[in-house]
Amino acid sequence: MSASVGAQKQARSVLVTGGNRGIGLAIAKAFLANGDKVAVTFRSASELPEGILGVQADVTDAASIDAAFTEVEAAHGPVEVLVANAGITKDTLLMRMSEDDFTSVVDTNLTGAFRVIKRASKGMIRMRKGRVVLISSVVGLYGSPGQINYAASKAGLVGIARSLTRELGSRGITANVVAPGFISTDMTAALPEETQKQYLSTIPAGRFASAEEVADVVRWISSDEAAYISGAVIPVDGGLGMGH
Numbered sequence: 001m002s003a004s005v006g007a008q009k010q011a012r013s014v015l016v017t018g019g020n021r022g023i024g025l026a027i028a029k030a031f032l033a034n035g036d037k038v039a040v041t042f043r044s045a046s047e048l049p050e051g052i053l054g055v056q057a058d059v060t061d062a063a064s065i066d067a068a069f070t071e072v073e074a075a076h077g078p079v080e081v082l083v084a085n086a087g088i089t090k091d092t093l094l095m096r097m098s099e100d101d102f103t104s105v106v107d108t109n110l111t112g113a114f115r116v117i118k119r120a121s122k123g124m125i126r127m128r129k130g131r132v133v134l135i136s137s138v139v140g141l142y143g144s145p146g147q148i149n150y151a152a153s154k155a156g157l158v159g160i161a162r163s164l165t166r167e168l169g170s171r172g173i174t175a176n177v178v179a180p181g182f183i184s185t186d187m188t189a190a191l192p193e194e195t196q197k198q199y200l201s202t203i204p205a206g207r208f209a210s211a212e213e214v215a216d217v218v219r220w221i222s223s224d225e226a227a228y229i230s231g232a233v234i235p236v237d238g239g240l241g242m243g244h
């Protein structure tokens, strides 16, 4: 039996970016149910379940991230688990994709993750422990027409997680990528019905997943049980991306 089984678990300070709705909110709820102290970032005012601390932040703005972390640290202590979840899409085919369509998606999804990880790493290095989870997508490694910007940003997260693992792995810090397939949220509801049907036909599981199914994996990869997993890409995609 593992030495940690039955030991008193300490509530950790958890921060989820873009945790006011969708997958981020499901992740925040999973950590709350786990007994952790949970904060989420939001951009516009949103109603959050009791027990979750909301802090305003835009991941494209380093100053607002710094202010949000300072608020979370004052309330819950240094962030020990960071989930970089905030993300956007601006889908269109290459020929129609403007430079702004490309750079704005990369700025939010990839540079935004860099900004929050950089801010969180200070406290993690000091504590000599930490969990970083980057929410990527099956599309990052599988590719998707009309999503060159989004796929590039999501593939880039793998490079961040693996480099972070090599830089900070010896300090008790892990960095992993969770790559969801199609999850029922506002993001997928916005896809045309025909596209949704087409995707469904290619998913071995024959269904989209719930946000909770992603949240459970994020909670587990951040647990003591997963302390020796770092730099991994964990698919939660019903088999869609097999062979990555």
Ligand code: NDP
Pocket: 017, 018, 019, 020, 021, 022, 023, 024, 041, 042, 043, 044, 057, 058, 059, 060, 085, 086, 087, 088, 108, 135, 136, 137, 138, 179, 180, 181, 182, 183, 184, 185, 186, 187, 188
């Ligand atoms: P939603 O569109 O439902 O939510 C996106 C979240 O990101 C919102 O909380 C939003 O905040 C936040 N956000 C967007 N831009 C910024 C910004 N500049 N600064 C701060 N927060 C921001 O998306 P999902 O829940 O579906 O997706 C969450 C993550 O999972 C994303 O990274 C997405 O790419 C990824 N993913 C989703 C899949 C799916 O099928 N849904 C599949 C694979 C990956 P606000 O409310 O203020 O807009």
